Amino acid sequence: MYTKPEYAPLSQDEVFSLIEKTVFATVVTHGPDGLVASHLPFVLKRQESGGPALVSHLARANPQSALIAAGHDTIAIFQGPHGYISSSWYPAQPVRDSAPTWNFAVVHCHGKPKVLDDHATARHLLELVELLEDGRDDRWRMRELGPGGMERRMPHILGFSLPASRMEAKFKMGQDERLYDTNAAIAALSGNDPALSDAMTRHNSSRQPQAESGVIAPE
Template sequence: MYSKPEFAPLSHDEVFGLIEAAAFAAVVTAGPQGLVVSHLPFVLDRARGENGTLVSHLARANPHSTLISEGRETVAIFHGPHGYISPSWYPRNPVRDSAPTWNFAVVHCHGHPVPLDEHATARHLLQLVEVLEKDRDDRWRMRELGPGGMERRIPGIMGFDLPIGRLEAKFKMGQDERLYDTGGAIRALEQSDPALAAMMKAHNAYRQD
């Protein structure tokens, strides 16, 4: 992924935090007929492996599952806050002569997937529900599927680990723009997109006028 040094994440925790907040990724695997893409939810195990390990699942009926079971090279792509940056937000100094751009945060997790057996797949599904239902009012629990509900579904599902062999992160947050222009964009976005504004502010806090 093309990037610049100024677009580096502030910390490893920031990268993991983006993955956990997004929870959903585009998954791309190289197969004999070319690239295959699915869109899947993930749980991140920060402590397992040098760069952590992702855990997910997909339908066995999905042709992508064959490539996953073969351990073919795969990348999971997670998106954080992103949005169009309009020069209309920049101060006239004396003119607004910077071009429009798009600010974004993205993480690419490269690795070779390892399929899980049915017991490990069931554990993953329980953990995924725990993570996604956390802090919900009247949260749903897996036991509500009723007797045999999980056992009936598991044969059609393939869980897999994706140990992250290579981790790429790009946080393009206006660090390469004039500071007063980036400041104008932050002020505008605080009303319309506070998440993007907060990330831009954090990534430009070290800069001096």
């Protein structure tokens, strides 16, 4: 993934937190006929032996399941806050001569998947439901499937772990734009996209106002 030093995450915890908050990822596997993609929910295991790992499942009827089972190279892509940054938000100093852009946060997790046995797959499904139902009113529980409900479904599900042998993170949040332009975009987004506004604020909090492109940044 192309990136720049300015777009580095603030910490490893920020990378893990993006995965945990997003849950849902685009999963791309390289097979003999090219690339295959699916869209799956994941549970992150931060402290697995050998490093972090991601656990998920997919339908055995999905052709990608055969590639997963064979351990083909796979990438799970998690997308955090993102959005269009309009130059209309920038102050005229004396002109708005910065181009519009798109700010975003993404994490790419590379690895070779490993198939889970039925017991581990069932444990993963229970953990995923517990995670996603937590805090809901009248939350649903796996036991509501009734007698044999899980057993009937298990033959049709492939559980797998994706040890993250390499993780790439990019938090493009206006760090390389003029600070007063970035601050104006943060203010414009604060009402209708607070997640992106907050992320931009965090990633620009250590910057100092300075003369940029021959223009003195307003206080």
